[in-house]
């Protein structure tokens with residue numbers, strides 16, 4: 001035991017000698033036949049230690065290797081497809097390249113591999129690099145101008161600090177969400193970027209995550225930089241502003257910090273692919289073919305639990321080891337089974353890679369020839385996150401491989417950003433295209449959770465769902481003409497035919513379920529004068545003929561709503577409902593607030609906040625009054641029907657709190673408007689949301 005420990009230390013020392021490991025592990029000997037013990041590799045590489053290693057060798061060679069790390073990285077010649085399939089899922093295949101397989105294995109997997117008799121070559125762990133990683137600690141990173149070059153790797157503390165600092169510096173644009181702990185108790189964080197942080201909006205939900213393989217940190221840095229880029233450019237760069245306004249962007253820079261900071265929190269040197277239990281998290285998800293090899297890890301459980309609460313439309317997860325984009329499925333070759341949106345995938349993937357090629361030197365991102373591959377055509381993998389999201393969650397996710405070298409020198413990181421950031425933004429933008437809209441009950445206007453299935457196109461697992469509280473759905477689609485079927489257990493399904501979609505186009509189709517709702521889409525162009533928000537949408541959109549359209553108008557600060565004009569008839573209520581017919585003219589009119597109300601006192605409401613929102617039983621409305629007022633506080637649904645009274649009466653100047661516990665119990669899930677009216681002097685409205 002003592003001897004094998006000593007032997008382990010010798011190997012460990014060799015990892016740590018700068019430059020030493022390259023001669024240790026870059027073995028050039030011909031492939032050996034038959035299973036060879038690990039000591040065989042050491043033997044041929046380190047002449048001076050050969051004798052010692054041989055002498056000290058008392059336990060099995062596999063034991064010796066796994067004393068140091070719980071995973072081994074090695075390569076072997078590409079075997080027959082059947083044999084690869086057979087052993088492949090017991091290993092963690094990293095990539096196939098030049099007729100070689102590069103793989104990681106835990107002890108069991110490696111023992112299973114040895115029994116095949118395939119010759120192999122042990123390689124240095126990619127996390128053991130021999131250059132300066134330019135690790136930046138908490139203080140160093142706090143002092144750094146982040147608009148400047150990102151040519152470093154952060155320590156664990158600096159990473160966590162940076163995430164919360166984003167929230168401190170941009171409180172109106174980002175919330176940091178902790179979704180759970182790793183095996184070792186490190187934090188799994190998301191940055192949720194939105195102009196209304198913490199609020200659910202009826203816009204596509206989008207997710208980037210990186211470094212579920214702990215020793216692949218390029219995406220870690222690019223994700224952090226992307227968060228900063230979006231926050232820093234919001235309000236000045238029109239493209240960034242539009243994206244953030246139209247998409248809820250969720251970014252988790254590191255899904256496996258236990259692997260990245262394997263040896264200690266101060267450096268990524270020694271990072272591992274697996275988590276603290278040496279499990280490959282990208283083989284750990286439910287999959288449609290077989291059971292994952294390892295029991296579900298807490299990192300996987302946290303991710304599944306969190307993403308179950310958010311209807312993600314599109315996502316990607318970032319890796320290194322090769323340079324390409326890999327689109328679904330991983331579980332099947334493309335001739336066996338294709339994603340129903342295979343054409344869309346090719347279109348979006350070539351948009352990504354062609355843009356990268358335009359901004360990078362020749363040769364970058366050309367894995368598998370042109371940098372684009374269907375996952376299973378590269379190699380079949382069971383339990384990948386990509387297939388989990390595509391197959392079980394109807395979320396379109398691909399795998400982004402950013403760098404041939406798992407851990408490149410830190411000074412190269414700005415180049416990877418330069419090659420990729422436009423493509424990262426383009427991919428987010430794709431979530432806004434295709435068909436989207438609201439599904440609701442024709443009589444009550446209540447939003448519905450309905451299935452959208454495209455007959456003749458979708459497979460059963462690919463339907464998307466509208467989600468509460470808004471009833472919004474988002475379906476990216478490749479250009480073409482489609483029939484869309486909307487289905488809900490309590491209603492008769494309807495199918496709208498002939499919906500034409502173009503690439504880079506957003507078609508808005510709002511669908512009513514229930515009696516009298518037709519199937520033919522009718523175009524409505526909803527316009528407005530002045531400043532305010534129209535729900536569900538402003539501009540050109542479609543409703544099914546004969547359905548009831550429900551609109552509500554919410555004035556911006558310093559504006560107030562005046563009237564709706566529907567086919568020449570005026571409606572002074574914020575909410576209107578009417579039966580849709582072809583060629584209607586609809587306009588919402590807002591006017592600037594009467595200056596009398598805002599001049600004296602200057603701010604009639606010194607505070608008007610509603611939190612938390614979406615509601616909980618402890619939600620509270622806080623009003624700050626500049627002077628005594630006779631108040632009426634009411635809640636209406638989106639059709640203008642009263643849904644609850646909060647207060648009627650007189651309140652003195654100062655701050656007043658109204659607990660919404662009773663209201664919470666009474667309201668059905670949905671969207672409401674809360675109105676505060678001060679004796680005809682002024683009126684303020686806020687949107688109130690209740691989740692199912």
Ligand SMILES: [Zn+2]
Nearest residue numbers: 213216319320
């Ligand atoms: Zn990877």
